[in-house]
Amino acid sequence: MSHIEDEISGAEAGRATGLASGTLYPILIRLEEAGWVESRWETEDPHELGRPRRRLYQITGVGIRKARAAFREVVLSLKEFAWR
Amino acid sequence: MAIITSLGLLVSTLAAALSRMMAEEISAWTPSIIHGLVKLAVARLTDNQRARFEEEWQSHVNEVPGIIGKLLAAIGFLVAAEKMSIAARHRQIVEDWLTKVKQVEASHSKLAETISLLRDDSRITAEEHVKIDPIVDRLSSLLPRHKEMCDRLATLARLYGATPAAPTRRLILFTLKMRVQASFEIMTTTAETLENKHSVLVKLLADRGSR
Numbered sequence: 001m002s003h004i005e006d007e008i009s010g011a012e013a014g015r016a017t018g019l020a021s022g023t024l025y026p027i028l029i030r031l032e033e034a035g036w037v038e039s040r041w042e043t044e045d046p047h048e049l050g051r052p053r054r055r056l057y058q059i060t061g062v063g064i065r066k067a068r069a070a071f072r073e074v075v076l077s078l079k080e081f082a083w084r
Numbered sequence: 085m086a087i088i089t090s091l092g093l094l095v096s097t098l099a100a101a102l103s104r105m106m107a108e109e110i111s112a113w114t115p116s117i118i119h120g121l122v123k124l125a126v127a128r129l130t131d132n133q134r135a136r137f138e139e140e141w142q143s144h145v146n147e148v149p150g151i152i153g154k155l156l157a158a159i160g161f162l163v164a165a166e167k168m169s170i171a172a173r174h175r176q177i178v179e180d181w182l183t184k185v186k187q188v189e190a191s192h193s194k195l196a197e198t199i200s201l202l203r204d205d206s207r208i209t210a211e212e213h214v215k216i217d218p219i220v221d222r223l224s225s226l227l228p229r230h231k232e233m234c235d236r237l238a239t240l241a242r243l244y245g246a247t248p249a250a251p252t253r254r255l256i257l258f259t260l261k262m263r264v265q266a267s268f269e270i271m272t273t274t275a276e277t278l279e280n281k282h283s284v285l286v287k288l289l290a291d292r293g294s295r
């Protein structure tokens with residue numbers, strides 16, 4: 001959550017979350033369709049970069065609010081669990 | 085003893101050379117295999133997704149280190165594409181149904197208009213009323229039922245749309261889909277027939293009025 005507003009590629013998201021590509025991309029697409037995440041192609045020239053251009057994902061304002069709400073819910077559930 | 089040792093040495097040297105050759109072969113073939121897997125995966129996607137994900141997934145593989153990692157990522161894309169195509173099919177069904185709901189709701193308005201026209205239009209003679217009033221009464225009695233069916237179909241279509249196609253719900257959704265599909269087919273055919281009859285009636289009355 002600390003770098004929540006950074007743009008990352010699908011591969012970077014996979015490394016950060018530990019999700020395999022088979023699980024990751026359906027989730028990214030659903031988040032994009034819900035407006036929680038937006039994506040764009042890198043604008044730098046692939047020839048100059050020496051690699052294919054990447055698709056970069058970034059969380060939207062709506063996504064940040066939803067993520068924070070979901071995070072609070074998880075924290076509350078963990079606290080409840082700890083008290084039992 | 086010396087022969088056995090020499091033979092052992094020869095076999096291990098050959099095995100080492102063979103495994104090195106195999107590793108080089110696999111290395112040489114891996115880009116083509118990965119490219120092929122990505123192509124196979126994107127073939128499952130919708131037309132508007134294909135070009136994007138072909139490029140995106142090739143780029144993803146480029147970021148993954150190691151041959152095994154790249155192959156696993158490419159195999160993962162097959163799974164991702166299958167899930168995405170199921171979701172896209174699910175969405176298309178819901179969109180089609182919501183279009184049909186609008187058609188069916190419009191047919192309900194047309195039915196009410198037709199009834200009103202047949203009852204109240206002064207261009208219809210008393211003699212004609214004797215013949216058509218029983219039909220109009222029957223159509224009127226069907227109106228509430230028709231409205232109820234329109235509302236139920238709309239609710240079911242939205243429920244199907246809101247429910248994720250999770251494995252545990254698939255059987256129920258399949259049954260629901262079959263029932264709703266059949267009702268939609270009947271109601272949209274009826275809607276089209278009503279539309280035609282209404283147009284004929286309006287034209288007939290208009291011609292009569294202009295004489």
